Amino acid sequence: MGSRSPQGRLEGGSNKEEMKMEMITKAFVTIRERVVRLHRGQTMTEYALILAAIAVVVYGTYKVLGNNIATLASGVDSALTTA
Numbered sequence: 001m002g003s004r005s006p007q008g009r010l011e012g013g014s015n016k017e018e019m020k021m022e023m024i025t026k027a028f029v030t031i032r033e034r035v036v037r038l039h040r041g042q043t044m045t046e047y048a049l050i051l052a053a054i055a056v057v058v059y060g061t062y063k064v065l066g067n068n069i070a071t072l073a074s075g076v077d078s079a080l081t082t083a
Helices: 014-082
Strands: none
16 A cells, blocks of 8 residues: 555555546536536426416417406596596
């Protein structure tokens, strides 16, 4: 076994260990970046689906209550004009 350097590393043969650790660290960082990117895409898709669902509900409500909304708006406009 080699002696320890002031930095706490083993002298003699530790260069290979450092290279292995560096490769493992790089692989971990690369995998983590990919996972984060995929998660961001998933979140964006979820927001798009929620927005589409809201649009469908708003459109359906407008179709069902369209005439009532126009009548209500006219009534509010008349009330504000006479006030």
